[in-house]
Amino acid sequence: MSSQPDPVLRTRGLTVRYGGVTANDSVDLEVHRGQVVGLIGPNGAGKTTYVDAVTGFARSSGEVWLAGRRIDAMPAHRRRRAGLARTWQAGELFGDLSVTENLAVVAQGGGLRGLAADTFRRRAARAPHDPVLDELGLAEDAHRRPDALSLGRQKLVGVARALAGESHVLLLDEPAAGLDTHESLAFGAEVRRMADRGSAILLIDHDMNLVLGTCDRIYVLDFGRVIACGTPDEVRHDPAVVAAYLGAEVAP
């Protein structure tokens, strides 16, 4: 077998402690270009903590590598600039800005903080049309406000906003929360297309149809530890995963 290229994102021994709680316990994980990798597990297993640690929002020990470069000593804003993009679990969009303006907030860096609102608006109004809107099929909504869109399309705007600017890896934290089955399927297809065009994506979600149907590989966390890793088929039949998380409903 030919050797695989280096992963775009790799963690080694990533550990986060909150007081007496070990929220991430020596997590080794890899995401390659063109892959959607799932991260699943029960409530409180440490999934959001992992994203916080990788992106520099939680103090951690261990190694974080992005595109061959070690980034764990960098503050969050430098990791973002190095190419780590994330969505937030409660990823509200700016309701009084258009879709294009929502993207411009990120693309201009620094967000609204420190920038007078009218200055920001003048700049955002001149913002070039971001090609990511075309890629995600959102071009026709560019000048609408998020609340004029369906929840499914709002979620896509959240992804587009995370992608605005250059990024190597996209970390999606519960992007499908609140979507109905149909919207979730469409969302999964979009995530899959992004990976097929070369993105590297880490997907956290409790919607097992979405995760099992979209991911190339899945890591399962329980009490901060990786208890299993494999293809969707391997993971859904793993007795430890069924016992800790999946239960009988997705087992054969």
Ligand SMILES: Nc1ncnc2c1ncn2[C@@H]1O[C@H](COP(=O)(O)OP(=O)(O)OP(=O)(O)O)[C@@H](O)[C@H]1O
């Ligand atoms: N800022 C914090 N301070 C203290 N403890 C925290 C903090 N953030 C998370 N924890 C604890 O760390 C553990 C992991 O939480 P985390 O939110 O990462 O889990 P999760 O897998 O994302 O859960 P969910 O599926 O409910 O979103 C939990 O025990 C949680 O209570």
